[in-house]
Amino acid sequence: xxxxxxxxPGAIDLSxxxxxxxxxxxxxxxxxxxxxxxxxxxxxxxxxxxxDEANFQAVLEASMTAPVVLVFASPSQSPxxxxxxxxxxxxxxxxxxxxxxxxxxxxxxxxxxxxxQIPQVPLMLVLLDGRPATQPIPGAAPIDDIRAxxxxxxxxxxxxxxxxxxxxxxxxxxxxxxxxxxxxxxVDPRYAPAQDALAAGDIDRAVAEYQKLVDGNPADHExxxxxxxxxxxxxxxxxxxxxxxxxxxxxxxxxDAQTMVADLDMLGGHVEDAFARLVELVxxxxxxxxxxxxxxxxxxxxxxxxxDPRVLKGRQALASALF
Numbered sequence: 378x379x380x381x382x383x384x385x386p387g388a389i390d391l392s393x394x395x396x397x398x399x400x401x402x403x404x405x406x407x408x409x410x411x412x413x414x415x416x417x418x419x420x421x422x423x424x425x426x427x428x429d430e431a432n433f434q435a436v437l438e439a440s441m442t443a444p445v446v447l448v449f450a451s452p453s454q455s456p457x458x459x460x461x462x463x464x465x466x467x468x469x470x471x472x473x474x475x476x477x478x479x480x481x482x483x484x485x486x487x488x489x490x491x492x493x494q495i496p497q498v499p500l501m502l503v504l505l506d507g508r509p510a511t512q513p514i515p516g517a518a519p520i521d522d523i524r525a526x527x528x529x530x531x532x533x534x535x536x537x538x539x540x541x542x543x544x545x546x547x548x549x550x551x552x553x554x555x556x557x558x559x560x561x562x563x564v565d566p567r568y569a570p571a572q573d574a575l576a577a578g579d580i581d582r583a584v585a586e587y588q589k590l591v592d593g594n595p596a597d598h599e600x601x602x603x604x605x606x607x608x609x610x611x612x613x614x615x616x617x618x619x620x621x622x623x624x625x626x627x628x629x630x631x632x633d634a635q636t637m638v639a640d641l642d643m644l645g646g647h648v649e650d651a652f653a654r655l656v657e658l659v660x661x662x663x664x665x666x667x668x669x670x671x672x673x674x675x676x677x678x679x680x681x682x683x684x685d686p687r688v689l690k691g692r693q694a695l696a697s698a699l700f
Contacts, residue, residue, distance in 0.1 A: 423545035425466035425478040429486050436479050440504040443541040444530065445477045451484050451498040457517040458499035464520040465501065468527050474542030475531055503530065505539070512646075522686070529682045535599050536606030536680070540572050571603060580614060583607045598682075605680035609640045616641065632658065632666050636673045648681055652691035660698040671695065 428436055428447075439445055448465050450458035462480040469478035483490040483498055493502075501514040514526070534540075571586035587604035590597055618641055625631070625638040635658045642651035655674040659667055674695060678688045 422466040422470045422478065424469045424472075424474055424476065424543055425480070428479050428481045428489065430488060433489060436477075437504065437507045439477055439543060440507055443475055443477065443539070443543050444510060444534070445479050445504040447502045447504060448478065448480045449483055449490055449495050449498050449500045449502070450480055451482065453484050455498045455517070461499045461501075461517045461523075464523050468520065468523050471524075472527060472531060474545065475534065476527065477543045525682070525684045525686065529685050532599055532602035532680075532682050533606065535568055535572070535603040536610075537575060540568070567597075568600070568603065571600075571607070575607070575610075580607060580611045584611050601679055602682055605676055606643075608676065609643050609680060612637070613640050613644060630658070630661055630666075632662070632669045632673075636670065639673070639677065643677060643680065648687055649691075651677055652687065652694070656691065656694045656698050659695060671699070 426432065426436065436445055436447075446465055446469060448458075448462045450462045452459050462478075466478040466480070469476040481489050483495070490498075495513075497515055499515070499517050502509055503511040503514075511530075518526075567590060571583045571590070574580070574583035574586055584604065584607045587600055587607050590600035591604050594600070616637060621634070621637050621641055625634040628634045635654055639651040639654050642648070642654065652674065655670055655677070658670040659674065662670055674691070678691060681688050
């Protein structure tokens with residue numbers, strides 16, 4: 378499975394799909410109004426919904442609160458996609474509202490897949506603020522890979538100060554996703570100071586708050602990931618992307634220039650490019666310069682998450698470069 382980090386800038390606006398009219402009386406997909414994943418069998422997940430034209434707008438609006446993981450499935454074209462939908466619903470349930478799993482049966486409601494130009498099934502797409510927050514994630518995957526993906530996304534949510542949570546079973550028989558008026562999304566109080574700092578644009582304070590959490594509990598992997606990503610944000614404040622890339626191209630062995638572009642690649646979602654750049658820098662350098670490049674790369678591994686397949690691959694490449 379190809380895993381992608383959250384990236385708000387440059388997302389594709391799906392607002393046109395909100396105007397898709399509901400099906401005529403007596404029409405539409407069967408079994409799509411309930412709170413479970415309707416493809417390939419029922420689900421008792423508190424954080425999943427089967428999507429049709431009638432509730433698709435509500436699903437988009439739910440992504441304004443917290444991410445929605447769309448799963449495009451087709452029992453007729455891809456029997457394994459039904460299992461993917463069930464597994465995504467299972468994993469979403471483990472995060473207590475940080476994600477909503479939304480299954481779109483393209484056999485029953487092909488209009489949505491056509492409007493979104495979905496090239497294949499199965500396929501996953503993460504929505505945030507009504508827009509894609511990752512590149513499409515094609516193909517089926519074992520549930521452990523899905524858990525690794527969700528873990529990475531949860532870490533990046535924390536790092537970016539995205540704190541909203543879906544309400545359990547918020548999609549009832551009417552397909553509504555409304556939260557009670559005046560109700561605030563649930564926020565983990567441990568991370569609130571750091572997240573508030575990020576929301577206010579105070580990156581230095583966010584770093585300090587995450588550092589307190591890590592110092593108090595080194596086993597808090599979510600805080601460690603938040604600290605690592607906040608440090609990336611801190612290092613890249615005010616940096617001109619084009620100037621940074623030009624400096625790195627002109628000075629291929631300059632650790633400062635190369636690590637800066639690696640940080641910028643991380644923020645832009647080019648995780649593998651960032652890792653590859655620093656692995657090659659480690660391979661070319663020696664002594665203190667090599668140590669600096671290696672330590673920077675390890676920090677980026679922590680920002681992505683140690684269970685991420687790209688990190689595992691990056692660690693293997695780093696070991697090869699060192700030895």
